[in-house]
Amino acid sequence: MLAVIEIARRQQQEGVADVQAGEIARCLKLPAAYAAKVLTQLARANILHSDRGPRGGFRLTRAPDSIALLDIVEAIDGSIDAGSDSLGSERGEDFVLKSVDRVFADLAGQVREYLKDRTIADLASADQATPREMLTS
Numbered sequence: 001m002l003a004v005i006e007i008a009r010r011q012q013q014e015g016v017a018d019v020q021a022g023e024i025a026r027c028l029k030l031p032a033a034y035a036a037k038v039l040t041q042l043a044r045a046n047i048l049h050s051d052r053g054p055r056g057g058f059r060l061t062r063a064p065d066s067i068a069l070l071d072i073v074e075a076i077d078g079s080i081d082a083g084s085d086s087l088g089s090e091r092g093e094d095f096v097l098k099s100v101d102r103v104f105a106d107l108a109g110q111v112r113e114y115l116k117d118r119t120i121a122d123l124a125s126a127d128q129a130t131p132r133e134m135l136t137s
Contacts, residue, residue: 001069001072001073001120001123002028003024003028003035003038003039003042004042004047004048004060004067004072004120005120005123005124006019006024006027006028007019007024007048007058007059007060008060008064008067008120008121008124009124011059011060012064012124017057017059018051018055018056018057018058018059019057019058019059020056020057020058021035021036021039021057021058022035023057024039024058038076039058041075041076042058042072042075042076043058044075045071045074045075046061047060047061047067047071047072047075048060048061049061060120063121064119064120064121064124065119065120065121065122066119067119067120067121068115068116068117068118068119069115069116069118069119069120069123070112070115070116072120073115080108080111080112080115081105081108
């Protein structure tokens with residue numbers, strides 16, 4: 001999420017076209033290989049566009065206000081499943097386990113809705129903080 005926010009911030013405030021993976025890694029204090037892997041996953045999910053070469057890098061595929069935080073989370077971690085019945089189905093008909101499973105399914109649904117309603121634009125413009133500053137505050 002922080003990488004996408006940083007790319008959005010640089011595009012909006014600095015007019016940068018593409019941001020290189022190494023720049024993101026340095027800014028967020030991440031290993032370069034990890035940053036490149038995450039950015040590639042986001043490009044595969046059509047959140048970022050990737051240009052190869054020495055002047056290449058990553059840029060948003062659409063406006064920051066149309067990229068939901070849910071899009072990013074699911075691109076990296078997979079679907080937030082609000083309808084799972086993992087505990088109840090593994091343990092048979094145990095009422096307590098099924099009750100706990102319903103609580104977590106409800107929570108997953110709430111998290112999903114919350115992330116669906118928040119966009120990169122919401123975070124990129126929040127007090128104009130850089131992602132690095134967000135990490136330390």
